[in-house]
Amino acid sequence: MSISKSLLKKLALPAFACAPKKTFLSLENTIKLLKISADDRNLKLGKIIHTQLIISNQRKELNLTETNCLINFYAKCGEVSVARKLFDQMPERNVVSFNALMTGYLHKQLPLEVLELFKSMDTWELQPNEYIFATVLASCSDVRALDEGKQCHGHVLKSGLVFHQYVKNALIDMYSRCSDVKAALGVLKMVPGSDILSYNSIITGFLENGHLNEGLEVLREMVDGYLVMDGFTYVTVLGLCAGLKDLKLGMQIHSQILMREVEIDGFVGSSLIDMYGRCGKLLYAKSIFDVLEKRNVVHWTSMMAAYAQKGCFEDALILFLKMELAGVLPNEFTFAVMLNCCAGLSALRSGDLFNSRAEKCGFKAHLIFGNALINMYSKSGSIEDAQRVFLDMGNRNNVTWNAMISGYAHHGLGRQALVVFQQMIASFCVPDYITFVGVLSACGHLGLVDEGFYYLNTLMGKYRLVPGMEHYTCIIRLLGRAGLLDEAEKYMKSTPVQWDVVAWRTLLSACHAHQNISLGKRIADILRGLDSNDVATYILLCNMYAKAKRWDEVANIKKLLRGRGIKKEPGVSWIQVKNKTHVFVSEDKKHLESKKIHQKVDELITQIKMLGYMPDIGIVLHDVGDEQKEEHLSYHSEKLAIAFAVINTPSGAPIHVIKNLRMCDDCHSAVKLIAHVTERKIVVRDANREARQLSIEKPSHLDAVQVTDTGEHACLKTYCWALQHISVGLYSRKLVDGKEFGEALYGSVHQPQSHAYILVSASCLLG
C-alpha cells in the first residue's frame, strides 16, 4: 500500500512502535520514510528503517537508489563517515551518490573532501550535473576559495549549465562572498533571469566584504526591475543601511515592511533594531524591541549593542539583568557586548565577572569573545591581562591582532606593538586600515620618524591601503613627539589632505609640550578658522601659555571664554571599591571621608616631594596667588580618588581610576611618584570620548511632537508627524506621487533628500 508522505510522517514512529515484529514496509514507503528522516534529521527513525531494509531485503545487496537514499540520510544527519562507508562499498555509483555525499561534507565544512570527490568523478566517467556544480560552488564559497571557484566556473561554462538558476546563483554567491565584485556583477548581468535569490546572495556577499556602495547599486537595479523583496532581502538591505548609517533608506525599508504587512519575525526584528541602533536612533530601536512578541537572545543583544553604541553603558548592563530575569540565556555575542560596555566604563571588576560567567558557559574559545576580552582589558588599563588572553587564543583574526597592537600602543609599549605587528605578518594575517593606525601610533611612542613614514608611504601601499585622516594624524603626532614641529607644519601645508580640527590640535598639543609659542599661535589662528567654539582648543592654548608663564595671554583667553559663556567642564574621577563606585570632583569636600582624604593627599605629596617632585604651579585657570594654586592642583579629582583608594584598599592592590578629562602634567608626574612610594600599580584612564548620554534621546527633528515611551511604534509617530506636513491626497495604495511604489523608493535612493521618502513613509499609515 502506498501512503502519502505527510500521513507517513505523522504515523511513522507510533506505527513502528506498535507494529508486530515481522511487519515490513514496502520498498516505496521505505524510500519515503528515509527521505522524511533525512529532512527531519531524525537519526533514530532512519536507523530503524536502515535495519528494516537490511533484514527484509531478499537480495544480497541494496540497489543504487536505496543506497543513495541512505547516503543522503546519513549525510543530512551529520553522520558523514557512515555515508562515506556506504558510498565506498557501492559496486556502482551515479551522480546522485556523489552529490548526496558531497552535501554531507559541505555541511560539515569539509570543502577539501568535496573537491576531492568532484575530481574523482572524472575517473568514474561521470559528468557533473547542475546539482554537483551548485554543491561544489557552495563549498568554494564557504571557505572563500576563489581560485577553485573560478576553475569550477570554467567547467560550468563548458558544460553549458550556467543557465540553471541554482548554478547561476551559486556562482553569484561564490564570487560575492569571495569579494570578487566584478565577477559577481558579471554573472548577475550576463546571465539572464535573476531572481530574488540572486539579488539576496550578491547583496549579502557585498555587505559581508564591506562593498556597501556596490550593494546599494545592486539594490537600485533590483528595485528598478520590480523584484519583490522577501524576508531575506529585508534583513540584508537593513544590514546595508546599518553599515552605511543611512537612516533614511532604513526608514524606507521599514515603511515598506509595514505597508506590505510583512511579518516582523525574529530575523527582520533584530535587523531593524540593529539598523536603528547603528544609525544612532536608540528610541526607534527600543520601540521595535518593545513591541516584539517573542524576544530571543539576538534581540536582547542587539538592543544592548544599541545602548552601548550611544555610550549608555549602564543602561546596557541593566538590560542584561532584565534579560536574565526574562529567562533568556546569553551567548558569546551578548558577552562581547557586555565586555564592550565594561571597557567603556573601565569597569575592570565587572569585566572580570563577565569573563568568568562566559567561561562557565563555554564561550571562552569563541573568537569574538576573546577579541572583546582583549579590548576590555586593554581599555580598562590591564595590558597584562589583555596579553594573557591574546597568548591563550588558538584562533586569531585581524581584529585580534589589531586589538593587541593598539592596546600596546595605547599603553605606551611601542616596541611590543611592533613585535606583534611582525608576528601578524609572519602568520599570514593581512593587516588592514586599523592595523596601521596602531602601528603608526606605536612609532609615535618610540619616536621612529623614518619607520613611520615607511609604514605610511610604502607598506600601506603594498597592502593596497589608502591612508586616511587617522594615519596622517598619527604622523603629525609622531613628528610632534620627536620635536620636529616645523617639519610637521611643513608636512601639513604641503600634503594635499583635508586636515581637520583633531590634526591641528595634535600639533598644537606638541607646541604645548615643546613650548613653541609662536607656532602655537599660528595654529590657534588656523583652528579659529575651522572651528570657532571649541573649548578643548582653548584649554590647550591656555595651558601652553600658562606653562610659559605668559599670564597676559592666559587672561586674554579666559576673558574670551567667559565672554562666550563657555565653562570648563569640572574634573571628575571615579573609582570602584568593593562593588561601589566613588565619585570625586576637583577640590571636592562633600565626600564623607573628605578630611581623611585631604590629609592623605598632603601626606603623599610630602612623601613624593622628597623624591624630587616639584608641584607645577603654572597650569591652573584660577585667578589666585601662587600659594593657593599649589593647593588647588593638589586636590585634582584623580589625586583625591587615589588617596581614597590608598586608604580603603589593601596594600599592594592595584588602583584603577577613570576620569572625564585628560590628566594634567602635574598630576601625571605626581601619580607616577605616588605609585612608586605606595608600591602600587596605578592606572588613570581618561574617558576621552563623547559626553555620555544617560537618557534616551528625543528624535531631533521631532521637537514639536511629544514622544512617549509606552510601547508604541516611535517610527509611526515620525510618520504621523510627516503626515501633518505633506499633502496626502496624492497617495493611493499602489501609486506614490503618480509613480509606482517601487519607483518612489528608487527615486529616493538616488536622491536621499527627495520628498519621495516622506511619501513612502507616510504611505504605510494609510495602507
Place this chain on the structure above:
DNA sequence: ATAGGGTTAG
C-alpha cells in the same frame, strides 16, 4: 533518489 540565501561582536 541529489542543490540555494538572513540577525547580534571588534
